[in-house]
Amino acid sequence: MTTYIFGALPDLEEGDIFPNRKALTEAGIHKVLMGGIDGNPRQGASSIVLNGGYVDDFDLGDEIIYTGHGGNDPNTGRQIKDQSWESPGNKALLVSELHALPVRVTRGYKHHSAFSPKSGFVYGGLYQVTEHFEDRGKDGFLICRYRLQKIQPGSTMPPEPIQSLPAGNEDSKRQTSTVLRIVRDTKLSRELKALYDYTCQICGLRITIKGIGYAEAAHIKPLGKPHNGFDKADNLLCLCPNHHVMLDKGILTLTDEFEVLGGEYEKVTFKADHALDGENIRYHRAHIFINE
Amino acid sequence: MTTYIFGALPDLEEGDIFPNRKALTEAGIHKVLMGGIDGNPRQGASSIVLNGGYVDDFDLGDEIIYTGHGGNDPNTGRQIKDQSWESPGNKALLVSELHALPVRVTRGYKHHSAFSPKSGFVYGGLYQVTEHFEDRGKDGFLICRYRLQKIQPGSTMPPEPIQSLPAGNEDSKRQTSTVLRIVRDTKLSRELKALYDYTCQICGLRITIKGIGYAEAAHIKPLGKPHNGFDKADNLLCLCPNHHVMLDKGILTLTDEFEVLGGEYEKVTFKADHALDGENIRYHRAHIFINE
Numbered sequence: 209m210t211t212y213i214f215g216a217l218p219d220l221e222e223g224d225i226f227p228n229r230k231a232l233t234e235a236g237i238h239k240v241l242m243g244g245i246d247g248n249p250r251q252g253a254s255s256i257v258l259n260g261g262y263v264d265d266f267d268l269g270d271e272i273i274y275t276g277h278g279g280n281d282p283n284t285g286r287q288i289k290d291q292s293w294e295s296p297g298n299k300a301l302l303v304s305e306l307h308a309l310p311v312r313v314t315r316g317y318k319h320h321s322a323f324s325p326k327s328g329f330v331y332g333g334l335y336q337v338t339e340h341f342e343d344r345g346k347d348g349f350l351i352c353r354y355r356l357q358k359i360q361p362g363s364t365m366p367p368e369p370i371q372s373l374p375a376g377n378e379d380s381k382r383q384t385s386t387v388l389r390i391v392r393d394t395k396l397s398r399e400l401k402a403l404y405d406y407t408c409q410i411c412g413l414r415i416t417i418k419g420i421g422y423a424e425a426a427h428i429k430p431l432g433k434p435h436n437g438f439d440k441a442d443n444l445l446c447l448c449p450n451h452h453v454m455l456d457k458g459i460l461t462l463t464d465e466f467e468v469l470g471g472e473y474e475k476v477t478f479k480a481d482h483a484l485d486g487e488n489i490r491y492h493r494a495h496i497f498i499n500e
Numbered sequence: 501m502t503t504y505i506f507g508a509l510p511d512l513e514e515g516d517i518f519p520n521r522k523a524l525t526e527a528g529i530h531k532v533l534m535g536g537i538d539g540n541p542r543q544g545a546s547s548i549v550l551n552g553g554y555v556d557d558f559d560l561g562d563e564i565i566y567t568g569h570g571g572n573d574p575n576t577g578r579q580i581k582d583q584s585w586e587s588p589g590n591k592a593l594l595v596s597e598l599h600a601l602p603v604r605v606t607r608g609y610k611h612h613s614a615f616s617p618k619s620g621f622v623y624g625g626l627y628q629v630t631e632h633f634e635d636r637g638k639d640g641f642l643i644c645r646y647r648l649q650k651i652q653p654g655s656t657m658p659p660e661p662i663q664s665l666p667a668g669n670e671d672s673k674r675q676t677s678t679v680l681r682i683v684r685d686t687k688l689s690r691e692l693k694a695l696y697d698y699t700c701q702i703c704g705l706r707i708t709i710k711g712i713g714y715a716e717a718a719h720i721k722p723l724g725k726p727h728n729g730f731d732k733a734d735n736l737l738c739l740c741p742n743h744h745v746m747l748d749k750g751i752l753t754l755t756d757e758f759e760v761l762g763g764e765y766e767k768v769t770f771k772a773d774h775a776l777d778g779e780n781i782r783y784h785r786a787h788i789f790i791n792e
Contacts, residue, residue: 215687293710306712307693308685385684388716389741392677393600395507401599415742417751417791418585420598424680449681449741450707459709499709 210239212247212254215310215334222333225325226314232257232329237312245277245297252303253337256356257329259316262345266433267321269358272313272335273434275345276301276352290350293340293498298352305337306457308388310359334359336386339430340458341495359386389453396439397425400482401446408448409476410460410468415448424452428462429488430496442485445476461497462489470499502531504539504546507602507626514625517617518606524549524621529604537569537589544595545629548648549621551608554637558725559613561650564605564627565726567637568593568644582642585632585790590644597629598749600680602651626651628678631722632750633787651678681745688731689717692774693738700740701768702752702760707740716744720754721780722788734777737768753789754781762791 217236232238238246238255247253258267262275276298278291293299304311313332315324323332339355406421407414415422426447429437437443447455451471454460460470464486467475509528524530530538530547539545550559554567568590570583585591596603605624607616615624631647698713699706707714718739721729729735739747743763746752752762756778759767 299710299712302710303712306709306714307690309690385686387682388685389681389683390679391681393680394677398599398601413742415745415749415751417598417749418591418594420591420595422598422745422749449745450705453707453714453741457707457709457714459707 210248212239212251214252214254215312217312220331222331224331226329226331228328229257232314237314237331243277243297245300247297247300247304249296249299249303251300252307252309253297253300253311254309255312255314256301257314257316258319258321258324259329260318262351264343264345264434267315267319267323269321269323271358272356274354274356276354279349279351287345287347287349287351291352293352295352301337301354302340305340305354308336308386310334310386311337311356313356340498341430341435342498343495391424391449391452393425394439396441397444400425400441400444403479403482404446407446408451409445409478410447410451410471410473412477413448423447424449426452426455428455428484429491430456435491435495437488437491440485441482443488445484455492456496458496458498460499461493463493464489469493470497502540504531504543506544506546509604512623514623516623518621518623520620521549524606529606529623535569535589537592539589539592539596541588541591541595543592544599544601545589545592545603546601547604547606548593549606549608550611550613550616551621552610554643556635556637556726559607559611559615561613561615563650564648566646566648568646571641571643579637579639579641579643583644585644587644593629593646594632597632597646600628600678602626602678603629603648605648632790633722633727634790635787683716683741683744685717686731688733689736692717692733692736695771695774696738699738700743701737701770702739702743702763702765704769705740715739716741718744718747720747720776721783722748727783727787729780729783732777733774735780737776747784748788750788750790752791753785755785756781761785762789
């Protein structure tokens, strides 16, 4: 059974250059000779190689939108069917996202970006998959897409493979770590949470300490490229942390009648002076919800 | 009724100097003339003034440990009874923590730190309360303590008071925001979560997408000063996001027999090869749990 090594490798540094895929394999960076994703659905993806790929993908250096594999006609290169979240590589990248595994990123000469080499392949460092979503490719079929964000220096992973529980760290300094989740707050989100008295609109839970409520404001259509959702009340829900994660990761979504799909709860509760824009809900169903 | 203004004020800049408390009041920074905490339990605390204070407090500039008010004999200055989380100022700071409100910090000439002025008062910028905990002061009575962390430039708050829901932001750029919660992940925490198959040790919930589990690893005795907990398996639980928040905020804790105090669940479930260090549980009960 293949055991993948996640994270940094000894003697491998960002900017290291390799003449071809065989050299990447021999260096232990990306074990498979073909295929952009190296991993399996049990352990996750340890590495991706960007080389060609979808025209809609973008690469800002520290942030990459990457499209998964499958659905292509090997002769024409045209997409002839939907990609699937269950394809081994695509599911492996989902595992890397949900489990916050570090992913090595290598760029090839056919990859269109300011960070690509003129020839061969260049190792680009460790990234985290922070988001997944669905789109329609230019041939009209479903594609599985991911946002990868660079792990900033000082928080790279140790090179050992995942095995039995290690001894841990008696040093009281914070260990090198990746960020699994950041919950941000704005003036608007604080006001929405106050309107709901910090009660989850899905399950009704009100987490309280000394009577003070804690809740999170969740964007339905995500902010940032390529979604470009707005930070407006008609794109926000007041949720408990569990339902916030489940909305963000596409485990649940809403119907146009505000019923909850993909969970055990029936309907979202609203206050009189709060309404959602149906467009945001439809976007979430089409692009974020993958739990059909 | 007093309406507090949270966040930045027009014409106020970090480093601005004021001769005395009256000038701070007139500038709208800190409305009360006496008292270190300006706020109330309904709206939260908008401002603190550091001037004297507890010997165990520390001030690293970007990070401050601050002790709340109450329990002092006004004649001797000695502590003669426990402080209370229900005291107006202490509770106001808890509200600021739970609701991620920005808090103005001003340092006075009696405050012992490298950032204090020789005379008068200096405005130090906006902070977030990221943690609360209990200690015993040098006179043996309970004190209520807080960690404040500086809000980094570029994420300061708008100066308006909290009122009705604003129109929001159609700009698709991310709005100025504070960070409500950061969930970090290490190799150890990933392995612990795999051991539990991403199932919450308190409620048994397993959040899944396409069969892939999502859980969070929670430190019982917190990392970092002044707690100095270890990043070791005997200090970690695998929890759902809701129970992670509830453990971190001291809403629930564990008995020495691993019963859950402060929640609706009875007992923590363990795998055979995972055990907690009782010292970590006792620390959490004594310092973090405030829901008695």
